[in-house]
Amino acid sequence: MARPSNRASKRIPDNVIERLPKYLRALIRMEEASKESVSSKSLGDALNYSPAQIRKDLSYFGRFGKRGRGYEVKKLKERLKSILGLGDRQWNMALVGVGKLGRAILGYGRFATQGFRIVAAFDRDPTLVSKKVGSLTIQDMGELAETIRNREIQIGIVAVPASQAQEVIAQLENAGIKAILNYAPITLAPQRPEEVKIQDVDPILQLQMMTFFMKNQGEPKK
Amino acid sequence: MARPSNRASKRIPDNVIERLPKYLRALIRMEEASKESVSSKSLGDALNYSPAQIRKDLSYFGRFGKRGRGYEVKKLKERLKSILGLGDRQWNMALVGVGKLGRAILGYGRFATQGFRIVAAFDRDPTLVSKKVGSLTIQDMGELAETIRNREIQIGIVAVPASQAQEVIAQLENAGIKAILNYAPITLAPQRPEEVKIQDVDPILQLQMMTFFMKNQGEPKK
DNA sequence: GTATGTGAAAGTGTTCACAGCG
DNA sequence: CGCTGTGAACACTTTCACATAC
Numbered sequence: 079m080a081r082p083s084n085r086a087s088k089r090i091p092d093n094v095i096e097r098l099p100k101y102l103r104a105l106i107r108m109e110e111a112s113k114e115s116v117s118s119k120s121l122g123d124a125l126n127y128s129p130a131q132i133r134k135d136l137s138y139f140g141r142f143g144k145r146g147r148g149y150e151v152k153k154l155k156e157r158l159k160s161i162l163g164l165g166d167r168q169w170n171m172a173l174v175g176v177g178k179l180g181r182a183i184l185g186y187g188r189f190a191t192q193g194f195r196i197v198a199a200f201d202r203d204p205t206l207v208s209k210k211v212g213s214l215t216i217q218d219m220g221e222l223a224e225t226i227r228n229r230e231i232q233i234g235i236v237a238v239p240a241s242q243a244q245e246v247i248a249q250l251e252n253a254g255i256k257a258i259l260n261y262a263p264i265t266l267a268p269q270r271p272e273e274v275k276i277q278d279v280d281p282i283l284q285l286q287m288m289t290f291f292m293k294n295q296g297e298p299k300k
Numbered sequence: 301m302a303r304p305s306n307r308a309s310k311r312i313p314d315n316v317i318e319r320l321p322k323y324l325r326a327l328i329r330m331e332e333a334s335k336e337s338v339s340s341k342s343l344g345d346a347l348n349y350s351p352a353q354i355r356k357d358l359s360y361f362g363r364f365g366k367r368g369r370g371y372e373v374k375k376l377k378e379r380l381k382s383i384l385g386l387g388d389r390q391w392n393m394a395l396v397g398v399g400k401l402g403r404a405i406l407g408y409g410r411f412a413t414q415g416f417r418i419v420a421a422f423d424r425d426p427t428l429v430s431k432k433v434g435s436l437t438i439q440d441m442g443e444l445a446e447t448i449r450n451r452e453i454q455i456g457i458v459a460v461p462a463s464q465a466q467e468v469i470a471q472l473e474n475a476g477i478k479a480i481l482n483y484a485p486i487t488l489a490p491q492r493p494e495e496v497k498i499q500d501v502d503p504i505l506q507l508q509m510m511t512f513f514m515k516n517q518g519e520p521k522k
Numbered sequence: 523g524t525a526t527g528t529g530a531a532a533g534t535g536t537t538c539a540c541a542g543c544g
Numbered sequence: 545c546g547c548t549g550t551g552a553a554c555a556c557t558t559t560c561a562c563a564t565a566c
Contacts, residue, residue, distance in 0.1 A: 099508035125487045130559055145565040146524040162508050163515025182404035192504050257510040265347045277506035282414050284499035286321035286384050288479040293385025352537055367543045368546045
């Protein structure tokens with residue numbers, strides 16, 4: 079097993095893991111702006127978190143700061159990347175569902191710049207199979223499991239209609255996928271919830287949260 | 301003021317508000333499947349929440365169930381829509397940034413089916429202004445404030461590069477917008493955080509959370 | 523002097539467990 | 545008798561506040 083971390087292994091709350099990518103995103107911007115060091119206070123200001131929150135979160139993983147001085151932007155960025163599993167490696171992804179939404183996902187350039195590569199695309203529609211989109215050839219669902227294993231794909235992207243999504247994640251799970259980015263508007267039940275992470279992408283859910291707080295405003299007319 | 305709710309007004313946790321849209325989404329599917337009633341247990345199974353969680357969440361807003369029997373799907377769905385501010389009304393949205401991502405957002409049909417209409421689109425690029433995308437004519441940023449007021453737009457969608465996003469939300473805020481769906485990969489600081497809700501859409505953040513849990517798996521080479 | 527790292531306190535959110543109602 | 549609705553117990557998170565190190 080790898081070198082033991084400074085920190086005695088304490089369970090790390092999910093909330094902490096959720097914030098780390100935001101820290102990383104902010105640090106990358108600071109680095110681009112040639113900022114060399116940052117305090118928990120200034121990082122907190124940029125992200126609307128309290129300084130104590132940031133220090134506590136980071137303390138789960140080690141002591142990265144210098145007292146009286148703050149954190150070195152570049153060093154902290156590298157440590158966070160490594161903590162998040164983004165250090166000097168790529169993650170390979172498979173897209174399932176090459177409809178309008180699927181094509182938009184394929185065209186979203188930021189995945190590649192952040193080390194996430196879509197290396198295979200699948201659809202159950204026979205008229206799409208073997209067509210090309212960009213540099214990828216759409217494959218039949220029958221090839222899913224084999225391709226995932228051969229091409230070392232770790233992450234699945236589900237972009238099929240809700241009615242098909244549950245079956246698709248079963249197939250992805252059976253092929254050994256451990257993480258799924260779900261664009262279908264349905265909460266999916268994995269067969270092995272302990273092993274498989276699912277993240278939903280549904281802007282409608284986010285809009286509906288916000289309208290809760292606004293429901294007495296604007297457009298009163300029917 | 302409308303009829304007083306049964307519940308004495310207690311502060312409702314954000315976590316509860318976050319779950320309500322998921323309840324609604326599940327209930328809509330159950331209605332489509334002609335399910336007439338549902339217990340907190342079966343709704344919880346579908347969403348990976350505990351039955352107690354669901355009962356407690358709903359109890360913030362009233363007593364919607366029948367003891368011994370559960371909840372009537374259609375009735376609970378309607379109550380949730382009304383709680384979320386989705387009862388019998390539309391929300392109007394303005395898109396800022398009509399690049400590749402902005403166009404994909406314009407083409408995303410689910411907004412309209414859920415009562416969210418994009419009624420105006422803006423870009424600062426003069427070569428895009430006055431071009432048509434679908435049924436919309438791209439407008440100059442100078443017309444932002446006036447259009448938002450005249451067309452009763454309540455929600456802004458930010459789809460500009462990170463470097464421009466902070467300025468764009470300032471303009472949206474100044475025009476009176478109270479909710480922003482932010483697709484730019486940066487955490488935005490509103491001028492009046494108490495008044496303005498912002499939701500980030502960034503699938504990269506979600507992928508990076510999942511890779512944290514997977515960092516010892518797959519593609520060990522390189 | 524200044525900002526981190528961290529136990530302890532305060533504050534929130536979730537689950538329990540059962541009374542009460544249909 | 546089953547399932548809701550809900551105080552009370554429990555678990556978890558955040559903030560406080562200060563000793564510590566640069």
